[in-house]
Amino acid sequence: xxxxxxxxxxxxxxxxxxxxxxxxxxxxxxxxxxxxxxxxxxxxxxxxxxxxxxxxxxxxxxxxxxxxxxxxxxxxxxxxxxxxxxxxxxxxxxxxxxxxxxxxxxxxxxxxxxxxxxxxxxxxxxxxxxxxxxxxxxxxxxxxxxxxxxxxxxxxxxxxxxxxxxxxxxxxxx
Numbered sequence: 001x002x003x004x005x006x007x008x009x010x011x012x013x014x015x016x017x018x019x020x021x022x023x024x025x026x027x028x029x030x031x032x033x034x035x036x037x038x039x040x041x042x043x044x045x046x047x048x049x050x051x052x053x054x055x056x057x058x059x060x061x062x063x064x065x066x067x068x069x070x071x072x073x074x075x076x077x078x079x080x081x082x083x084x085x086x087x088x089x090x091x092x093x094x095x096x097x098x099x100x101x102x103x104x105x106x107x108x109x110x111x112x113x114x115x116x117x118x119x120x121x122x123x124x125x126x127x128x129x130x131x132x133x134x135x136x137x138x139x140x141x142x143x144x145x146x147x148x149x150x151x152x153x154x155x156x157x158x159x160x161x162x163x164x165x166x167x168x169x170x171x172x173x174x
Contacts (some may be wrong), residue, residue, distance in 0.1 A: 027054060086099070086101040122138070
């Protein structure tokens, strides 16, 4: 039995460098410098991390800090989720869900931010968007440009509106 365990452990140790050479289906990460799939590569199925950084990600991400320099499609469940590119799916973060590109889907967090051309639902304490269409629900909602949609919260600001840029409880653009 001990021999089988040692053989399996040796196999895993010898496989790790090969797994780090290309995109991988699974990434386990302590920090970006200590992870199975290199931070310059993409993950195609699942990431479990204390702090993980990759280019693109498709699938499920369950991390404390999740960082992508490219785009994400799928479900991101984190304390802090940072996406430099586009996001499609559900970005759920306890503290901050930030997508600098186009966010399509559901974004939940204490603080949420989405970039240009985003649409869907933002649900958080403090929601911001560069260009948004959809529903924002939170204590504070601030949108540079709302193509069409509704804000529900204590403070609602749509900066691109000519009249009623600020409105408590609800604000809208249709």
